[in-house]
Amino acid sequence: MKETNKAIYILRILFAVFGAFVVIFLFLNHSEKIDTPLMDYFTADFLAETGAQNAVAAIYLNYRVFDTLFEALMLMVSVMEVINVSWANKHAEQYRFEEADFNRKNNSEIVIRMVGIIYPFVLLIGLYIIINGHVSPGGGFQGGAILATALITRYLVYPNFDLDLDMLERLEKFLFLAIVTTPVLYVFMQLQPADTVLSHSIYMIFMNSLIGLKVFSGLSIIFYRFVFYEGL
Amino acid sequence: MDFLTGEIVGILLFFIGxxxxxxxxxIVKTIMSMSIMESGIFLFYITINYTEGSVPPIGQTSEAAFADPVPSALMITAIVIGIGVTAIGLTMFMHYKQKHGITHWSRNRNQQGSGH
Known part of the structure; x- marks a missing residue:
């Protein structure tokens, strides 16, 4: 029995190594060089067409905005799953704030002092990355993730669950509605003013802020739900 | 070290996963392996179609060729979806662990330890 298991294990290792070698061999020797029509189309004149200086922002907010819509839907569905398909909703009702527990977790003076100094700068760089997402590297997803680290540091300093997650979830649903309606009206139905230079960049900043806030609330909900059950 | 490009490392990561x-x-190790496979795919896509000396596609300066912005824009989407998939998997694992006491993909309920 044990020797068959060992043989199967070695067989699996050989299978993985063989597969990797076959794929690398095919990739190095027989990969076809294809033209890049999409890249040529997207990088030809994106500043005039979309008002974004960052080509990636131009792609995910204007040329391929469907991707962003369904990605936002996907994140929202996973957040709803994390909240609802959870075994310990009973635990949430039983939870009480315990002073001794709080003091035990809260014993690192260095972390508290440093986080107190860093906290406003984290918020600042998150907002900067969101708002400048269309002229420089960055955008809604990255800035939202940085904003969510601000709440995570809040948990390190003040490990309590008085944050209103229901409010955050409702906010996320409203933001998703706004994320769907804005490109439908502006990009698909072309409800644009005659001079689109200003309105394009307003659209970019608005969409980046919406996506940033949505990613922020989604990641915070996921983090707080997971950390809620720690030690159980 | 020309051999170790991002694509090769991405393929290797995929097969490690x-x-x-x-x-x-x-089950937790399965979820971790799926994450490793995902990162291999991200690395493969991000480094594909890279030409030496290309500049980031920001602004309209055309002194050098732009790097390809299409894979980066696709991978932004894929990374967020990967986070969602991992979160769903971990939540379902926690649910099953509490309800049925299952931590392994096995008919034998009493398996313990890290040797599996």
Whole structure:
């Protein structure tokens, strides 16, 4: 029995190594060089067409905005799953704030002092990355993730669950509605003013802020739900 | 070290994750292997179609060729979806662990330890 298991294990290792070698061999020797029509189309004149200086922002907010819509839907569905398909909703009702527990977790003076100094700068760089997402590297997803680290540091300093997650979830649903309606009206139905230079960049900043806030609330909900059950 | 490009490392990471999926019987290790496979795919896509000396596609300066912005824009989407998939998997694992006491992909309920 044990020797068959060992043989199967070695067989699996050989299978993985063989597969990797076959794929690398095919990739190095027989990969076809294809033209890049999409890249040529997207990088030809994106500043005039979309008002974004960052080509990636131009792609995910204007040329391929469907991707962003369904990605936002996907994140929202996973957040709803994390909240609802959870075994310990009973635990949430039983939870009480315990002073001794709080003091035990809260014993690192260095972390508290440093986080107190860093906290406003984290918020600042998150907002900067969101708002400048269309002229420089960055955008809604990255800035939202940085904003969510601000709440995570809040948990390190003040490990309590008085944050209103229901409010955050409702906010996320409203933001998703706004994320769907804005490109439908502006990009698909072309409800644009005659001079689109200003309105394009307003659209970019608005969409980046919406996506940033949505990613922020989604990641915070996921983090707080997971950390809620720690030690159980 | 020309051989070790991002694509090669991405393919290797993918097969490391596949090996983990094949051999490990712990559910948490399965989720970790899926994450490793995902990162291999991200790395492969991000470094594909890279030409030496290209500049980031920001602004309209055309002194040098732009790097390809299409894979980066696709991978932004894929990374967020990967976070969602991992979160769903971990939540379902926690649910099953509490309800049925299952931590392994096995008919034998009493398996313990990290050797699986």
């Amino acid at each position: 596949l090996f983990g999926l094949m051999t490990k019987k712990t």
